[in-house]
Amino acid sequence: xxxxxxxxxxxxxxxxxxxxxxxxxxxxxxxxxxxxxxxxxxxxxxxxxxxxxxxxxxxxxxxxxxxxxxxxxxxxxxxxxxxxxxxxxxxxxxxxxxxxxxxxxxxxxxxxxxxxxxxxxxxxxxxxxxxxxxxxxxxxxxxxxxxxxxxxxxxxxxxxxxxxxxxxxxxxxxxxxxxxxxxxxxxxxxxxxxxxxxxxxxxxxxxxxxxxxxxxxxxxxxxxxxxxxxxxxxxxxxxxxxxxxxxxxxxxxxxxxxxxxxxxxxxxxxxxxxxxxxxxxxxxxxxxxxxxxxxxxxxxxxxxxxxxxxxxxxxxxxxxxxxxxxxxxxxxxxxxxxxxxxxxxxxxxxxxxxxxxxxxxxxxxxxxxxxxxxxxxxxxxxxxxxxxxxxxxxxxxxxxxxxxxxxxxxxxxxxxxxxxxxxxxxxxxxxxxxxxxxxxxxxxxxxxxxxxxxxxxxxxxxxxxxxxxxxxxxxxxxxxxxxxxxxxxxxxxxxxxxxxxxxxxxxxxxxxxxxxxxxxxxxxxxxxxxxxxxxxxxxxxxxxxxxxxxxxxxxxxxxxxxxxxxxxxxxxxxxxxxxxxxxxxxxxxxxxxxxxxxxxxxxxxxxxxxxxxxxxxxxxxxxxxxxxxxxxxxxxxxxxxxxxxxxxxxxxxxxxxxxxxxxxxxxxxxxxxxxxxxxxxxxxxxxxxxxxxxxxxxxxxxxxxxxxxxxxxxxxxxxxxxxxxxxxxxxxxxxxxxxxxxxxxxxxxxxxxxxxxxxxxxxxxxxxxxxxxxxxxxxxxxxxxxxxxxxxxx
Numbered sequence: 001x002x003x004x005x006x007x008x009x010x011x012x013x014x015x016x017x018x019x020x021x022x023x024x025x026x027x028x029x030x031x032x033x034x035x036x037x038x039x040x041x042x043x044x045x046x047x048x049x050x051x052x053x054x055x056x057x058x059x060x061x062x063x064x065x066x067x068x069x070x071x072x073x074x075x076x077x078x079x080x081x082x083x084x085x086x087x088x089x090x091x092x093x094x095x096x097x098x099x100x101x102x103x104x105x106x107x108x109x110x111x112x113x114x115x116x117x118x119x120x121x122x123x124x125x126x127x128x129x130x131x132x133x134x135x136x137x138x139x140x141x142x143x144x145x146x147x148x149x150x151x152x153x154x155x156x157x158x159x160x161x162x163x164x165x166x167x168x169x170x171x172x173x174x175x176x177x178x179x180x181x182x183x184x185x186x187x188x189x190x191x192x193x194x195x196x197x198x199x200x201x202x203x204x205x206x207x208x209x210x211x212x213x214x215x216x217x218x219x220x221x222x223x224x225x226x227x228x229x230x231x232x233x234x235x236x237x238x239x240x241x242x243x244x245x246x247x248x249x250x251x252x253x254x255x256x257x258x259x260x261x262x263x264x265x266x267x268x269x270x271x272x273x274x275x276x277x278x279x280x281x282x283x284x285x286x287x288x289x290x291x292x293x294x295x296x297x298x299x300x301x302x303x304x305x306x307x308x309x310x311x312x313x314x315x316x317x318x319x320x321x322x323x324x325x326x327x328x329x330x331x332x333x334x335x336x337x338x339x340x341x342x343x344x345x346x347x348x349x350x351x352x353x354x355x356x357x358x359x360x361x362x363x364x365x366x367x368x369x370x371x372x373x374x375x376x377x378x379x380x381x382x383x384x385x386x387x388x389x390x391x392x393x394x395x396x397x398x399x400x401x402x403x404x405x406x407x408x409x410x411x412x413x414x415x416x417x418x419x420x421x422x423x424x425x426x427x428x429x430x431x432x433x434x435x436x437x438x439x440x441x442x443x444x445x446x447x448x449x450x451x452x453x454x455x456x457x458x459x460x461x462x463x464x465x466x467x468x469x470x471x472x473x474x475x476x477x478x479x480x481x482x483x484x485x486x487x488x489x490x491x492x493x494x495x496x497x498x499x500x501x502x503x504x505x506x507x508x509x510x511x512x513x514x515x516x517x518x519x520x521x522x523x524x525x526x527x528x529x530x531x532x533x534x535x536x537x538x539x540x541x542x543x544x545x546x547x548x549x550x551x552x553x554x555x556x557x558x559x560x561x562x563x564x565x566x567x568x569x570x571x572x573x574x575x576x577x578x579x580x581x582x583x584x585x586x587x588x589x590x591x592x593x594x595x596x597x598x599x600x601x602x603x604x605x606x607x608x609x610x611x612x613x614x615x616x617x618x619x620x621x622x623x624x625x626x627x628x629x630x631x632x633x634x635x636x637x638x639x640x641x642x643x644x645x646x647x648x649x650x651x652x653x654x655x656x657x658x659x660x661x662x663x664x665x666x667x668x669x670x671x672x673x674x675x676x677x678x679x680x681x682x683x684x685x686x687x688x689x690x691x692x693x694x695x696x697x698x699x700x701x702x703x704x705x706x707x708x709x710x711x712x713x714x715x716x717x718x719x720x721x722x723x724x725x726x727x728x729x730x731x732x733x734x735x736x737x738x739x740x741x742x743x744x745x746x747x748x749x750x751x752x753x754x755x756x757x758x759x760x761x762x763x764x765x766x767x768x769x770x771x772x773x774x775x776x777x778x779x780x781x782x783x784x785x786x787x788x789x790x791x792x793x794x
Contacts, residue, residue, distance in 0.1 A: 097121060101113050133205050160246065162200070164209060164210045164211070167493060169494050175463075177462065178193070185224060189448070197217070198215075198222070198243075200212075219234070230245065232265060272284070279302075280300060283297045307326045310322045322350035325348055349366060352395075352397045357417055358375040359373055366392055368382050368385070398443040405469065409438070434532050440460035454470055454473070464492045466489060468487065468489060496515065508566075510522055510531075512545060537570065538559045544587050551571055560585065578616055580607050581605050598637055602633075605632065631646055633645045633675065650666030651687065676689060686731075688726030693709035694721065708748070710723055719752045721741065722743050723744065726739065727767055728740035738777065763783070765782065768782075772790070
């Protein structure tokens with residue numbers, strides 16, 4: 001290379017595509033070979049040594065990349081040859097760059113192009129995105145990795161490996177009790193303390209529950225020391241456990257001087273905390289290796305009554321301590337002031353404290369929300385049923401994005417701190433939550449890779465499902481009227497809201513389960529999730545449920561039959577005034593051959609209704625149709641024939657297509673029974689006779705072909721029916737039948753019996769009804785709905 005001017009510059013340009021400004025801002029600056037006069041003889045060489053380049057001037061908002069120019073001076077007329085150079089980085093000492101590109105601008109030529117390959121010198125993100133979330137397929141996941149330059153040496157590898165978990169699904173009522181929450185100061189993940197664990201939630205991951213601390217504990221409260229990168233968890237055993245914010249590992253634990261349980265704890269500085277229990281307020285200093293110093297700052301309560309600290313709030317140098325039983329304590333300047341029903345508060349039971357601007361909000365268990373202006377020290381009017389609230393039973397208060405939210409009984413109120421006025425309010429049912437009263441309001445601010453995109457408030461009813469309010473969105477993100485949309489929800493656990501279940505049917509992948517208090521539980525078989533129950537608008541108790549493949553039919557004990565859509569909207573109803581044999585309905589089944597719903601009554605025979613009209617087509621009783629008994633116990637419909645189990649006359653059979661009574665099936669001395677279920681498998685009919693067993697008939701000839709009876713008493717094992725007290729029957733495939741008894745359930749095949757009771761979380765004995773799909777078998781029992789995988793049964 002030769003020069004034709006007095007001076008020729010060789011320029012190296014470093015361009016960086018920035019993911020953010022932060023990595024650049026943290027790099028120290030240095031000049032490279034600048035301001036030095038270079039001198040050579042007639043022949044010579046120049047070894048510059050290592051020079052550091054710092055790219056600056058990035059503006060992500062305008063897509064402006066950072067840049068650095070390296071200028072090297074040569075003597076006039078110099079001729080250059082054997083030009084060599086090396087690029088070196090060292091991430092361990094902070095010499096690194098993010099996605100660099102080196103160019104010779106005069107050529108032009110690209111010397112190094114690391115765009116799209118992450119950082120050069122350090123790799124802080126996986127090449128396919130960080131954090132990486134994957135599922136084992138079948139036993140490994142190899143989709144997370146880095147691209148490293150050839151010949152590079154790796155000195156340090158730090159990986160935070162979490163254990164995401166899908167939503168916990170229960171077949172019985174489950175209470176998820178949230179004790180406290182905290183937000184990671186950098187990535188914004190939400191720590192949730194339950195009664196027996198602490199879990200972590202990522203708003204942007206699937207699944208959203210990303211880790212469950214593998215430590216046996218009963219948490220009470222949490223606080224974060226961001227300067228030390230520690231999460232402190234006070235527990236019911238007196239220990240305060242400490243976890244790392246960097247890798248979620250257990251650092252260790254410490255206790256109070258006497259080992260007493262600490263109810264509440266707040267971080268107020270690097271390694272400095274305030275802690276409170278029923279008697280004392282402590283100043284705590286945590287040093288290296290969790291060495292602690294405890295100073296008793298104040299004695300809070302000296303009475304004889306047992307109290308507990310329910311919340312603690314630090315505002316500047318003032319500390320407010322809420323208690324259940326002794327009101328509110330204010331610590332300031334070394335002195336303590338108590339506020340209770342003896343002076344200013346309307347109640348001694350304080351459940352929550354929140355600060356909004358200069359106002360201290362004091363949630364009272366039974367007297368609304370007391371308010372104090374901290375700037376003036378004046379007490380303001382209490383919010384209660386005398387002005388703004390429907391209930392004085394306050395559960396929780398939150399403050400975020402200029403909004404205050406109050407949870408009182410089953411109602412959530414919103415208060416605008418800018419306009420100083422109450423705005424929208426919603427019942428828990430409006431928020432697609434099934435349980436009442438509500439439990440918690442959990443503010444979750446935006447900011448961080450694991451935080452939500454905008455501030456939100458989680459409304460908790462104890463079911464494990466949290467409805468999300470967005471204060472910065474109009475009407476807090478409520479679905480528009482008339483739309484099919486629902487409130488957005490965070491789901492950590494899913495289970496039914498009621499324990500007692502009466503009947504069940506499946507329609508379009510949803511299991512509809514009739515439960516206590518006139519509700520219909522809904523379980524999505526594909527998504528493995530319980531939806532909000534439907535509430536029946538009837539005056540009497542519901543007894544049974546059936547479907548015509550489109551809607552739902554509910555039998556009641558004094559209101560006849562109610563027809564509703566799958567979303568709970570009323571469609572129609574039939575009772576005795578419409579021609580029904582009686583208003584009390586004990587069982588129903590739909591006949592697809594005749595397109596009619598069959599209903600039986602305990603003392604009034606059978607009714608047939610047209611599901612597409614208000615017509616009651618037929619009634620069958622001893623007076624109309626020639627039945628031998630009006631006392632009906634059980635019903636099965638197959639092939640256009642209704643099989644009616646009577647109380648004392650065996651099984652009546654009705655040809656529904658031809659409206660003809662067939663000859664009944666009766667037994668000798670076994671007509672007056674508590675239960676007589678029926679199931680049909682092709683030409684085989686199974687008849688359960690309570691306290692006798694199961695009789696197997698040829699449905700074509702009417703001949704008995706087998707008898708399933710237990711011998712040797714009602715005890716498990718012995719490859720036989722669990723009990724002769726038969727309650728339910730169901731055929732799930734040719735030759736495979738489910739038998740429910742008063743002492744367990746079992747599956748019967750040609751290979752024998754497989755028992756299904758007395759296992760799992762609930763020890764079920766009484767199997768009242770069955771339903772199934774391609775994967776699972778469901779049973780309605782005295783302990784709730786039980787589920788088995790069909791593949792696990794012989």
